[in-house]
Amino acid sequence: MIDLKTQFKNAIQDNRLGHALLFLGEDSQKKQKTALELAAxxxxxxxxxxxxxxxxLxxxxxxxxxYPYLRFLEPETEEASEIKIGQIRDLKTTPGNPSWIIPHAELLNPQASNALLKTLEEPRGNQFFILIAPNTRSILATLVSRCQRIFFKGNPSIELPTPVEIPESHLERLSLIEKLVKSKTDIKTLLLGWHKDASWQFKEKLLQAEQDLKRHVNLQLILESLLLSK
Ligand SMILES: [Zn+2]
Incomplete structure (x- = not known):
């Protein structure tokens, strides 16, 4: 069994670590410590x-x-039992696009969770998010699905995205693109999945696609140049 540190190292090297991570498990201290180590x-x-x-430094x-570009999102006061939507609005407009650790993501109330969803879909710059929670049941399901999950239970493990299979024929690729665009697939996760076992030529294309994504090129165009060009 490969330890978590090595798994993180491999995931970073292979470009398979997402920008939104969800740390799950009961050991709160271990999760908080690892979040800080990974951020470092x-x-x-x-x-x-x-x-x-x-x-x-x-x-x-x-x-x-x-560290000025790493912030922590927690309830506003010791007594407050939840993280509210106003805090997510503040998070979005914080200058410098800092990254965020949410030590108790289970305290996000439903409105805040929905607002955060949008933020996770459109990260700015090299922004990353680490959400920490005891289990997936304590968080909005759509939020869970937007995050790469890291399990601290038993043998700790990083969930790596399962790659969507790329068909051989041009026609099938066209319909795959149509399907992916329609279903509003999370493109970042999609690209992460394709990094594994990619030939170096395809890796170059993936890197280009990631650049395009940062420049807000539209999803259809990104997928077409990735899958249809020779
Ligand atoms: Zn250092």
Whole structure:
């Protein structure tokens, strides 16, 4: 069984770590600690994957929870029992597009959950989100489906996206594109799934598609140049 740290390392190397992660399991301390370690790795000045060098300024600031581009979303006061929609609105307009850790995502109320959904669908810059919760039942189902799940129970594991199969024929590819566009498939997850076992030529195309996605090129065009061009 590969430990979680190695799994994270592999996922980062293979470009298969999503921008929205959901940490699940009862061990709250372990989840919180790993969230900070992973964030340190993602911001590390030495780019040491997956948990950072723990020596550079970014790594130190992340571990002390004072890195300016990493924020924590929690109920507004100690007494408040939920995270409200206004807080998600504030999150969206926070300057500098910081990344977010939500240590108790189960406290998001339904309106806040729905608002967060939109944010996860349209991350800005290299923004990432780590939601932490005891189990999937405690969170809005659509929110769960937008996140890559990391299980801390038993043998900890990262859920890797199952790739959508790419058909051989041009005609079938056309209908696949139509289907994906219609169903509003989460393109990021789709691309993550295709990274595994991709030839280097296809990997180059995937990287191009990710660039296009950042430039808000429309989904249909991205898929057409990915799947139909020679
Ligand atoms: Zn570092």
């Amino acid at each position: 790795g993602l911001f590390c000045e030495q780019k040491v994957a997956p948990f950072g060098c723990q020596e550079c 970014s790594c130190k600031q992340v571990s002390e929870k004072r």
